[in-house]
Amino acid sequence: MTSDPDFDFHHPTPLLIVISGPSGAGKDTVVQRMKERGLPFHFVVTATTRPKRANEVNGKDYFFVSKEKFARMINENELFEYALVYGDYKGPPKAQVREALASGQDVVMRLDVQGAETVQKLVPEALLIFITAENGQELERRLRERKTETPAELALRIATARKELKRVEAFDYVVINSDDQIDQTVDMVKAIIDAEHCRVKPRKVTL
Numbered sequence: 001m002t003s004d005p006d007f008d009f010h011h012p013t014p015l016l017i018v019i020s021g022p023s024g025a026g027k028d029t030v031v032q033r034m035k036e037r038g039l040p041f042h043f044v045v046t047a048t049t050r051p052k053r054a055n056e057v058n059g060k061d062y063f064f065v066s067k068e069k070f071a072r073m074i075n076e077n078e079l080f081e082y083a084l085v086y087g088d089y090k091g092p093p094k095a096q097v098r099e100a101l102a103s104g105q106d107v108v109m110r111l112d113v114q115g116a117e118t119v120q121k122l123v124p125e126a127l128l129i130f131i132t133a134e135n136g137q138e139l140e141r142r143l144r145e146r147k148t149e150t151p152a153e154l155a156l157r158i159a160t161a162r163k164e165l166k167r168v169e170a171f172d173y174v175v176i177n178s179d180d181q182i183d184q185t186v187d188m189v190k191a192i193i194d195a196e197h198c199r200v201k202p203r204k205v206t207l
Helices: 027-036 066-075 094-103 111-124 137-144 151-165 182-197
Strands: 016-020 041-043 044-046 062-064 083-085 090-091 105-111 128-133 173-176
Touching: 016 027, 016 083, 016 111, 027 041, 027 105, 066 090, 083 111, 094 105, 111 128, 111 137, 128 182, 173 182
Parallel strands: 016 105, 016 128, 041 105, 044 062, 128 173
Antiparallel strands: 044 090, 083 090
């Protein structure tokens, strides 16, 4: 019996992994914890036109750019996808994704639900993981406790989060991110990725 030279069990096909979910679900915290634990993924840094928050670092959390520069990035086809979210634009630079996949690395993108659905249309073989709280009431509590928005912005985020919860069926997996259980959440995400690498018919991402 001869083996297929194109099928290498030691070097599985790299995955394009989208971590998404509604505001308040903790997807940013999940991705940050994945980085802290040194998981072997390429984490895409997203470009955004929104203002930088006090605890954020340019080039690490996001690339914070002006709307004029973001427009140039769109015109020059530099973005993998982009979306208007709460009045600001967000989008992952295309080159990052292609270069990381070409090097054999799994690529992790942290996107809002709208962006995740756009990626699903562009790359049907992407792995979509939906991070959420136990229910809508818990999401609302978390959003209120952040105290990072005006009352009008908070009301918009709560309404949007409740709507986004209904989009869960567009995803491949759902992971509940309970309070003070971040490592368990990360363990579950990693287990999903590990299982995907064991598929007999792997996802073959083409961009």
